Structures are given as C-alpha cells and as structure tokens.
Amino acid sequence: MEISIQNLTKVYGDYTAVNIPELLIHSGESFGLVGNNGAGKTTLFRAVIDLLEPNTGCVYIDGNATNATEQWKSFTGSYLDENFLVGHLLPEEYFDFVGAIHGIGDADIKAKIEMLEPLFNGEVLGGKKLIRDLSKGNQKKVGIAAALLFDPKVLILDEPFANLDPSTQIRLKELLKMLKHDRGVTMLISSHDISHVTEVCERIVLLEKGNMVKDISTSSETLKDLEKYFAGAGVAESAE
Amino acid sequence: MILTFVYLAGSLLVLGIFLDDILINIPIDGIDFNTYGRSFVLRRLDQFLIYYFFFDFIIRYFMQKLPAMSVQPYLHLPINRSSLVHFMLLKSIWSPFNLIHFLIFIPFMFELFENLDFMQAFGWSTGFTLLVFASNYFLLFIKRTSDVDARVYVGMLASLISIIALDWFDVLDFQALSGLMFNALFLHPWTLVVPLFLIGVTYGLNFKFLKANMYLSKLSKVKKNAVSYSGNGVLSRFGLVGRLTELEFKFIWRNKRSKSVFMMTFLFLGYGLFIFPNPEYAGNYLMYVLFSIVITGMFMMNYGQYLLGWEGSYFDHVLTRNVSFKDYYMSKFLLFAIVGGGSMILSIPYAYFGWEVLIALFCVFLFNMGVSSHMVMFFGSMNPKKIDLSQTTVFNWQGVGAAQFLMVIPVLVLPLAIFGLGYLIWGDMGGILFLGAVGLLSLAGTKYWISLLAKWLTDQRYNISNDFRNQ
Structure with missing residues (x-):
C-alpha cells in the first residue's frame, strides 16, 4: 500500500505551510518525517488523511485519493492528537468501538488488546478513568493502540514518542519494527526526537518551512548528519 | 447570544x-x-x-x-x-x-x-x-x-x-x-x-x-468519578448505526451538560398536567398539537441544536474513522427516534383526557421524525461551536448562535402551519391527521434526506474540523 503525494501545497495567507511537488512512500516502507516546529509536519499529516483541504494537489493511499474516497479509512490507522480520542469512553470501550467499526468481533478485540498490553505498561487498562481524565502520556498510548487495533496496512503517527514513558518508548519502537518486518505495514511517522526516528525508519525526509530539504536512506551516519543539520539550523536561526 | x-x-x-x-x-x-x-x-x-x-x-x-x-x-x-x-x-x-x-x-x-x-x-x-x-x-x-x-x-x-x-x-x-x-x-x-x-x-x-x-x-481539587466498564447494550444488535447511537447515549449520560438536557426532557413529560385538567383547553386541538410537539420534540430540539458541537472535541476521530457520514446521521436519527418515541410512550396515560391526545401524539411524532428531525440535524450542523462539556445547562449560552434560533421554525412553526392548513380544509381531526400524513410521506424519504445531509457534511468537513481545532 503505497502513499503518493502529488503537487501538494497548503498556504495560509502568504505563508506556505506545505509545498511538496512529489513524494512517493513505497509499500511496506517505514518513513520518518523530521523538522523543527512550524516545518509543516502536522499540516502534511492532516492533508494526507483528509483533515484539511490543500490549496493544490492530492494524496493517494493505495491509489485512492483520500479526499474523494473512503476505502482507505478501512486499512489506515492514524493518531495525530487528542482530537482522535472519544473522551467520554473508558479505554476498553473505545477499543470495542473502534473494533466494531472495523467489523472485529469482541473476542478478537480482547486478544488484540492483550497483544498490545506491553505498550500500556500496566496503566490504562482496568482503571475506572475515562480517556479524558487520563494523563497525556496514557492518552497517547490509547490513541496509538486504537490505530493499531485493526491490523492496518498503513500507519500514520504524529510524534508517537513524545510524552511516553521510557519503557513504552522502547516497546513501541520494537512493535513498529516488528510491524514493518512481519506485516509489511507502510508507516508514516514524525518525531522531534531524531534518534527514535533513525532507529525505526528506513527512510527519512527532512522538512523545513514546508519544503523537503533532505531525503535520506537511513544508515549508520544518518543520526550524525541530522544532528549536524539541526545544530546548524539552530545556530542560523539564533543569528537571524 | x-x-x-x-x-x-x-x-x-x-x-x-x-x-x-x-x-x-x-x-x-x-x-x-x-x-x-x-x-x-x-x-x-x-x-x-x-x-x-x-x-x-x-x-x-x-x-x-x-x-x-x-x-x-x-x-x-x-x-x-x-x-x-x-x-x-x-x-x-x-x-x-x-x-x-x-x-x-x-x-x-x-x-x-x-x-x-x-x-x-x-x-x-x-x-x-x-x-x-x-x-x-x-x-x-x-x-x-x-x-x-x-x-x-x-x-x-x-x-x-x-x-x-x-x-x-x-x-x-x-x-x-x-x-x-x-x-x-x-x-x-x-x-x-x-x-x-x-x-x-x-x-x-x-x-x-x-x-x-x-x-x-x-x-486543583477536581472530582473525577470512577466509571465502570459497560459492555455492548441492546443497541449494538442494530449494527454499526446502533453502536454509534449507543456511543451517543454514553455521551449523554457521562457529560454534565448533555445529561441535564436529557433530564429536562423527562421533566417536561409532566407538562400535560398543567394543560389537560384545565376545562378551558378541553377539545382544543391546537393545544394537543403544541403539547405533542413539546413531548416528542423537546429532546430533539435541545440536543440536536448542538448536533456536531457536542462532538467537537473528537471531530478528527469522526472524520478519519471508517464510518460513512450517512451512518453517522442515521445514528443521530435513531437517537431522536428512541428518545422521542420513548417520551411518546411514557405519555400514553394522558389518553385519560381523551383519545384524541394519543392521535395527536402519534401524528406529531411522525411529523417530527419525518420532517423536523432532518431540519434540526441540518441546523445543528451549521457553523457548530465546540461545547464545553463540563458546564451545566443553567444559564449557559455557549454554542448558541443564529442557527439555534432558526431551529424554532422546523420544530414549532412548521407543524403548526401544516396543522393549520389541514384544519382549514378538514377541521380539527383532519388537521392532525394531515400533519401525520405529511410526516409519514417524508419519513419514506428518510434515506434521501440523510444522504443530502451526508453530502453537505462532506462539503463542509474541512471548515468544521478547522473551526473545532481553533476553538
């Protein structure tokens, strides 16, 4: 299931938030997006899953234009922020609901949740707290788990590592690697933490002010390269 | 406001x-x-x-x-x-x-x-x-x-x-x-x-x-009530739409403001006790129609006016989940039908004051579901504002806009006008039956009305989700 972005621009006033002439994320590729605040990562993600209207261009998942069709929703798991969480439900009820949408039976959902249990690190499940009363980190665990629940072929996560406790960060990384190798899931992941992305993603694109400035296949040198870039960008910005 | x-x-x-x-x-x-x-x-x-x-x-x-x-x-x-x-x-x-x-x-x-x-x-x-x-x-x-x-x-x-x-x-x-x-x-x-x-x-x-x-x-002493897991209820047997409606009931029950809207509906069931014992209103069919509108339409109007606003805090979820907007609106329709129908059934004892009351209740209910519900859903989807759920209804004007006032037209003015028309041609009972007939006719087109709503939401989805995100 490949993701293809064609001629995508999003402009706010005279500020161009995203400008991507062409980007093809191959089927089964783990794709990382890095960039400073305001680089346009979240805007790009929202455009990909049809949460905002681009000025030009279109995004195709497995050949389906995301703004004109609905099929992609059945195999695309996404979690960008708390706006994806139904706050008045318990985590278990939310999982049941998401499962039901995808036609998964109750017993299967239980099994799936058990598989994802390590992510929760003993929190979240079995509590009597509604999702809206959970801490930020635990909310994120619920959101990511819900995106993974129905064995998506495409996975889109914005800043999945932020706010997570160290144990969960490590387990999530392992889980993502497993999904790529065993299931061939196409992944689109953004992060401020470049060490996490380089560890999980085989390809990394660097976004700056809405433009793709680097497109790298991850190697042992990548982390150093990126660190150098961001240190430089920081210096350049403070000199301005 | x-x-x-x-x-x-x-x-x-x-x-x-x-x-x-x-x-x-x-x-x-x-x-x-x-x-x-x-x-x-x-x-x-x-x-x-x-x-x-x-x-x-x-x-x-x-x-x-x-x-x-x-x-x-x-x-x-x-x-x-x-x-x-x-x-x-x-x-x-x-x-x-x-x-x-x-x-x-x-x-x-x-x-x-x-x-x-x-x-x-x-x-x-x-x-x-x-x-x-x-x-x-x-x-x-x-x-x-x-x-x-x-x-x-x-x-x-x-x-x-x-x-x-x-x-x-x-x-x-x-x-x-x-x-x-x-x-x-x-x-x-x-x-x-x-x-x-x-x-x-x-x-x-x-x-x-x-x-x-x-x-x-x-x-920062905020009370957080412990909530127990409640599994799938009866409604989940009605497929996905039933599931969505069930979600909505949980929503109503677990948020202060929507809960008070719901409770208010029950309070209004007693409304008839103020009308019917009064001999002045005996045989006054206009009063029966008004009464039936309040009984079967109260919840629809009070809850439906913020139709999308209620879900403002997770609207991105609504947009990205694998559920069509048709099913989405259908679940709201089912919700109105359940609460409106329930109120109607609970009002059956009012038949004590004359069987005409029952006919009026039923005909107005048909009209509500056939015509008003779709218009309420439309107005409730217009320029929605995110509702702050922790507040109660009392003196709470948040989310009230022009669309909420326009809602009076379908819920109150329209049925009264149609009843009036029927009344002029066929008299009292004729007016009520006419109202029911119009409702029934429109009810047959439910799928079409819902598809119009879904199409409208498809066109408006970017604006609405953008507004919610910025509120």
Whole structure:
C-alpha cells in the first residue's frame, strides 16, 4: 500500500505551510518525517488523511485519493492528537468501538488488546478513568493502540514518542519494527526526537518551512548528519 | 447570544424604571397605596428587601460560579500572594449576579436622589450597594467552604429551613424587621457602618480562607468519578448505526451538560398536567398539537441544536474513522427516534383526557421524525461551536448562535402551519391527521434526506474540523 503525494501545497495567507511537488512512500516502507516546529509536519499529516483541504494537489493511499474516497479509512490507522480520542469512553470501550467499526468481533478485540498490553505498561487498562481524565502520556498510548487495533496496512503517527514513558518508548519502537518486518505495514511517522526516528525508519525526509530539504536512506551516519543539520539550523536561526 | 443578553438586560431595566409605579399600584390586603403618596414607595420596598436578598442568596448558591482564576501560572512569579487573593476577590464583583441588581435599582436610586434629601438617598443607595457586595462575598465564602466541609452545607441548609419556618409560622415578623433595617439606612445614614462591617467581615473571611488554601493540591481539587466498564447494550444488535447511537447515549449520560438536557426532557413529560385538567383547553386541538410537539420534540430540539458541537472535541476521530457520514446521521436519527418515541410512550396515560391526545401524539411524532428531525440535524450542523462539556445547562449560552434560533421554525412553526392548513380544509381531526400524513410521506424519504445531509457534511468537513481545532 503505497502513499503518493502529488503537487501538494497548503498556504495560509502568504505563508506556505506545505509545498511538496512529489513524494512517493513505497509499500511496506517505514518513513520518518523530521523538522523543527512550524516545518509543516502536522499540516502534511492532516492533508494526507483528509483533515484539511490543500490549496493544490492530492494524496493517494493505495491509489485512492483520500479526499474523494473512503476505502482507505478501512486499512489506515492514524493518531495525530487528542482530537482522535472519544473522551467520554473508558479505554476498553473505545477499543470495542473502534473494533466494531472495523467489523472485529469482541473476542478478537480482547486478544488484540492483550497483544498490545506491553505498550500500556500496566496503566490504562482496568482503571475506572475515562480517556479524558487520563494523563497525556496514557492518552497517547490509547490513541496509538486504537490505530493499531485493526491490523492496518498503513500507519500514520504524529510524534508517537513524545510524552511516553521510557519503557513504552522502547516497546513501541520494537512493535513498529516488528510491524514493518512481519506485516509489511507502510508507516508514516514524525518525531522531534531524531534518534527514535533513525532507529525505526528506513527512510527519512527532512522538512523545513514546508519544503523537503533532505531525503535520506537511513544508515549508520544518518543520526550524525541530522544532528549536524539541526545544530546548524539552530545556530542560523539564533543569528537571524 | 448578544440579542438574548440585550433582551434580558432590557427587561430588567424596564422593571427598574417602573418599579415605583408597580409597588404603589399593587394593592395588598385591599389597601390602595396610592392614597399614601409616593414617599411611601421606599418604605414599602424596604419591607420586602429581606426576602429579596434571601432569594438572591438561594439563586446565587445554585447558579453563581466561583470565579475561575487559575492561580497556578502566577504562583511561581514574584507576585505577592496577598495581591493575588485581592485580585481574585475583586474580580468576583464583575459577576452578572451582582450587576443584575443594579439594572433594576439604579433607575430607582435616581428617583431617590430626586425625591429625598441627598444624605437620605445616599445612605440608602450606598447601603444597598454594599449589601449586594457583602452578599456576594458571603456566598463565595459559603460555597468555597461547603465544597470542602460538609458541615457548612448542613449548617446552611438548617438555617435556611429555620428561617423559612420562622416566617411561615409567623414567629418573627420579617416584613417589619426588613422595614426597620432598611428604613434605618435612609432615616439614619450613620447606620451605613453596618453594611460596611458586613462587607469587611465577609471579604476578610474569603481572604483568610483563600490565602491559607492557595496551594496547588487544594485548589486543583477536581472530582473525577470512577466509571465502570459497560459492555455492548441492546443497541449494538442494530449494527454499526446502533453502536454509534449507543456511543451517543454514553455521551449523554457521562457529560454534565448533555445529561441535564436529557433530564429536562423527562421533566417536561409532566407538562400535560398543567394543560389537560384545565376545562378551558378541553377539545382544543391546537393545544394537543403544541403539547405533542413539546413531548416528542423537546429532546430533539435541545440536543440536536448542538448536533456536531457536542462532538467537537473528537471531530478528527469522526472524520478519519471508517464510518460513512450517512451512518453517522442515521445514528443521530435513531437517537431522536428512541428518545422521542420513548417520551411518546411514557405519555400514553394522558389518553385519560381523551383519545384524541394519543392521535395527536402519534401524528406529531411522525411529523417530527419525518420532517423536523432532518431540519434540526441540518441546523445543528451549521457553523457548530465546540461545547464545553463540563458546564451545566443553567444559564449557559455557549454554542448558541443564529442557527439555534432558526431551529424554532422546523420544530414549532412548521407543524403548526401544516396543522393549520389541514384544519382549514378538514377541521380539527383532519388537521392532525394531515400533519401525520405529511410526516409519514417524508419519513419514506428518510434515506434521501440523510444522504443530502451526508453530502453537505462532506462539503463542509474541512471548515468544521478547522473551526473545532481553533476553538
């Protein structure tokens, strides 16, 4: 299931938030997006899953234009922020609901949740707290788990590592690697933490002010390269 | 919202301007107070002011919110702790529950200055103002402490009840007492020291309490109720749409504001008891139709007006999940049908007042589901505003816009017009049946109406989700 972005621009006033002439994320590729605040990562993600209207261009998942069709929703798991969480439900009820949408039976959902249990690190499940009363980190665990629940072929996560406790960060990384190798899931992941992305993603694109400035296949040198870039960008910005 | 506010404020102002005329022209015990002359007005008013403040306190207790100022962002800054407390306390003066009194009484005070000695008018006006503020601080103190200490609550309740009892059994003549107290303000202006003393005490109590309790752990005391897992209910048997409706019921039940909308619906089931026993309305079919609209349409209108706004906090979920907008609207339709139908069934005992009531209920229900529901869903999807779910409905105008007022047309005006049309052609019963027939006809097209709504939401999805994200 490949993701293809064609001629995508999003402009706010005279500020161009995203400008991507062409980007093809191959089927089964783990794709990382890095960039400073305001680089346009979240805007790009929202455009990909049809949460905002681009000025030009279109995004195709497995050949389906995301703004004109609905099929992609059945195999695309996404979690960008708390706006994806139904706050008045318990985590278990939310999982049941998401499962039901995808036609998964109750017993299967239980099994799936058990598989994802390590992510929760003993929190979240079995509590009597509604999702809206959970801490930020635990909310994120619920959101990511819900995106993974129905064995998506495409996975889109914005800043999945932020706010997570160290144990969960490590387990999530392992889980993502497993999904790529065993299931061939196409992944689109953004992060401020470049060490996490380089560890999980085989390809990394660097976004700056809405433009793709680097497109790298991850190697042992990548982390150093990126660190150098961001240190430089920081210096350049403070000199301005 | 601004219109509503202007209307309310205007009404109070008008009341204030004519207060003296009203007071003098209402005869009590057959005495015409006009013969006493206008200077009597103030004494007459004074006799009732104690009740005024008493009821004001009760209303404040239930409705006035503790001024929400999060002190957390300031605590670590080099600002004197006392200044913060003073600021919080002074800010509370700007509550509508204080200002409302001045809308009524400022015109009245003007008249006092015209008709009385300056000192007298000054004494009364200042005394009244100070007492409003003292009552404000007294309430805040009671509310703050009763939140923490149940004994305050019990004590307050006990004193309220004993005051009512004392008055009821004429143990104490509150009218005379009130007259004595408030008359003193203009007869002997030096008595102003009493309200000054009261405001000092109440302000001081608040100050002391807040200063001592201004620690994060104490102030951020938000009660979070434990919720038990509830599995799939009956509705999940109706497939995905049923699931969505079930989600909606959980939503209604677990949020304060939607829950009070729901409870209100049950309260209105008693509406018929005010109409039907009245012989004047017997055989009045227009009344039957109005009654049926209220019974079967109340929830639809009150809940449906914020149709999308309720889900503003997770609208991105609504957009990205694997559920078509048709199913989405269908679940809302099912919700209206269940609650409206339920209310109808619970109202069957009203048949005691005539079987025509049943026919009216059923026909209006058909019309509601066939026609009004779709229009409510449409208006409820227009320019929605995210609803803050932690607030109750009482005096809550958040989310109210022009679309909410337009809603009156489909829910109230349209059925009445159609009934009227049928009435002109076929008479009373004909009008009601006509209403039902129109509803039934439109009900057959439910799928089409829903598809129109879904198409509309598809066109508007970017604007709506963008608005929600920025609210």
